[in-house]
Amino acid sequence: MSQERFDALLGRLADAVGHDPAQLLRRHGLLNVAGADVLIAYVPDRQCRLLVDLGTVPEHADATCFRRMLELNLVRSSGGWPMLGLHPGNDHVVAILDEPLEALEEAEDPLEMLASRIPLWVHAWRTELETVAIPGQPINRQVDQVLGMGVAV
Secondary structure (H helix, E strand, O other): OHHHHHHHHHHHHHHHHOHHHHHHHHHHOEEEEOOEEEEEEEEOOOEEEEEEEEEEOOOOOOHHHHHHHHHHHHHOOOOOOOEEEEOOOOOEEEEEEEEEHHHHHHOOOHHHHHHHHHHHHHHHHHHHHHHHOOOOOOOOHHHHHHHHOOOOO
């Protein structure tokens, strides 16, 4: 039943974006929101998974940057924070976030809801990527606490 609800949500989004973008959305779940490419997919536990393209890895990034991205994923494995990944085809950083299907269904205008949130998210995530790419820059006190406790994960 939830797949049908997700398909209905895609239909609502498609109606709001116009003909050509609607075809990409219905066929592949692809949508451009405020300049950010977004893939929207259904996850069986009644979630919408949003994959947001954050662009290329910061120019000055090194292995430390990728380690720190993984550390952020460890700390943020719950609580509505995105997981960060690297697209294998184009080396772009991708933010992966699960949004409850109900939240998008209940929105009067789900496209407007995404359009109001995604640019803020993208700005914050790109800023954070620039920060984690700087060697020696502290990531986050919570990361330091978790890693400093010697917690085996």
